Amino acid sequence: MKRTTFLLACLLVLVTACSERQSVTFELPKPSGPHPVGTTATRLEDTGRGRELMISLWYPAKTTAGLPVAPWMPKAAAEHYMRDQGITGLRLDRTSGYEGAPMDTGLGKLPVILYSPGLDASRSYGTGVAQELASRGFVVVTIDHPYDAAVVEFPGGRVVAGKQPTDLDQAVVVRVADVRFVLDQLPSLDKAGSFDLERIGMFGHSLGAWTTASAMFADTRIKAGFGLDGAKLGKSDEGRGALDRPFVVVDTTGKGGMDKNPLVRQFWDKLTGWRLHLTIKGAGHNSMGDDVVLIRLAAAQLGLEKAELEELVGTIPVEQALAFQREYPAAFFDEHLRSHPSALLKAPSAQFPEIGYQR
Template sequence: MNRRALMSSGAALAAATILGPLAPAALARAGRGEPVRFRLPAPNGPYPLGTVALHLADTARPDPWVPSRPCRELMISIWYPARGGAGRPAAPWMPPAAAERYLGRLGLPPGRVRLGDTHGREGAPVGGPPGPLPLVLYSPGSDASRSFGTGVVEDLAGHGFVVVTVDHTYDAAVVAFPGGRVETGPPNGVGDYAKALAVRSADIRFVLDRLAVLGSGGHPGVCRTPLPAGLRGALDLRRVGMLGHSLGGAATAATMLADGRITAGMSLDGGAAGPVVDAGLDRPFLVVDTPGKGGMENNPALRAFWSHLRGWRLHLTVRGAAHQSFGDDVLILPLLAPLLGMSAPKLEEEVGTIPGHRAQAFQRAYPRAFFDLHLRGGRGRLLDGPSAGFPEVGYAR
């Protein structure tokens, strides 16, 4: 479902039993008119986090969604293990100008919701294990934002990966550029998903090209934002993975077919479309899906893609999960539901019945296990078969 349509349903207040353990406080704050505050729980990796946002411009490509713009502009964030940085500001979960526009489009007045900060320090020096470090690219769902995968991203960076998150302009709900400019997606979300898939694939390949410039000692961005100390030598472009949610998951598969630089991919409840369905892939791929939103059970294209995977493969299902269980929405939506009049069934349709802390535990454990195995040669057993620590996860090969 389009996120804006979801958030403006206008149904009765959700029941506290659906909202989970945060519901009483959220309902009380809503009743008193106090701001509702969101902040991700702290990651548990051994390294502190650093991050930097960069403005990129592909001058060889007019914007495919707005042809009057002579080049394709993107915003990315680079996340990494840091050293020091305690005196640097924490990066906001979503840039303030983007957050204001996003919440306003949901019908929430200014100051009603405060989205808080991440655990990443802006511009902190790169630290962590001896580099260069494996790289993971993150593509969000349609009508979403790179911010919505922050929980997954923080975990990976805190365990020694460099993670690059991408906002696909005019496909994303909101994108804030330097200078205060904010670009939004169409009112009802992107309708041409085949085009969106092709655009996202081209975006990711361009981002990889710019990261190669960074690795060669250059600056990848437009505005020459100061780069964190140690960043130029931190990326190992021989070990590149990609992770995406929903349309970002489909884009992961499509981009891997087009670009051999990506050696392992993971899709969080994303389908499959385009040439990769029949061509398949010869590199590791992990499919996570749910019974809804076109999962393996009722999506012939995804089943065909699965059957054509020739490398390492794994199919995971998560009992009680729904489409928005695989990003920060699983924690945000229960907080916003009282303000937006979401009914209990509507909330359950989007985030499932899985408790938020269990959904987040999955987000933290399984992507890291996958990229540990395929980008670092790790020996963890989590992907081998059912785990006592995750009884809700089903495995199929």
């Protein structure tokens, strides 16, 4: 089932079930770090490619007093997203980030982490992980890739809808160029002088994980990568040498992973530096982002068969899926961008008995 179609169907059920209350608000768990979170959305124009992007910065804030909460998806994008499916009454207007909050410059230079979403998704889908990392003292840049993103809102309420590309290898080539352009813009985006451009990481889900892997081959500025169920080699990566920077490959059984996909295995074999292969028992492909909350909320009302639900989000409890998203990316970037070793990356944890490790 197409991602946007399924998600919107889920949201329609939520709205219908809550119609007596007039509206329902989708809200993620609060981040667990010590810092309040600020965020700002910015349009970037790559004149050399004739391409425009939207990004969001997430960062630890000095203060959030009197500032508005940022939406999960911008208003015009959310309306466009739902209007095509005839959905009304849903609010996607709440995150834990505060729009325009000043960055906490007292924390010194902060590592920067880029995020690339899955196919037919948008930067909104990584909000949970992004605001968690920001609350722990990272700067996170979430990237929309127009035309394969579900919907992108530009300043003034202009909305660009996406469509599924037929050539995923070429889509990744375009995405990698997007990522490298964003890397080029980081100095000008650093208004507070707080970005540590020697400590840059990247993570992504599905096609975004593939993008993360390919971007690391293409650009040595990215020092560490975390691929959520999709990191592999593409045609543009054929013939490349080894990748000696840290990388985590996360697999689920539904996606096939390293055991069934030779392109994942080939990518793994090219990792000659620190590497870790994580498997998550009971997880589905959509256990890796904000989808895991939306889909499970609506599953019973949609009347999904057990097999279909498990294909989408697996059997892992939503709380445990969210705990993985909260703890493992943060532990990885803490260790490899801050030199703070984490026990989670060394051996199985009693807190996460479903996680399998391979080095």
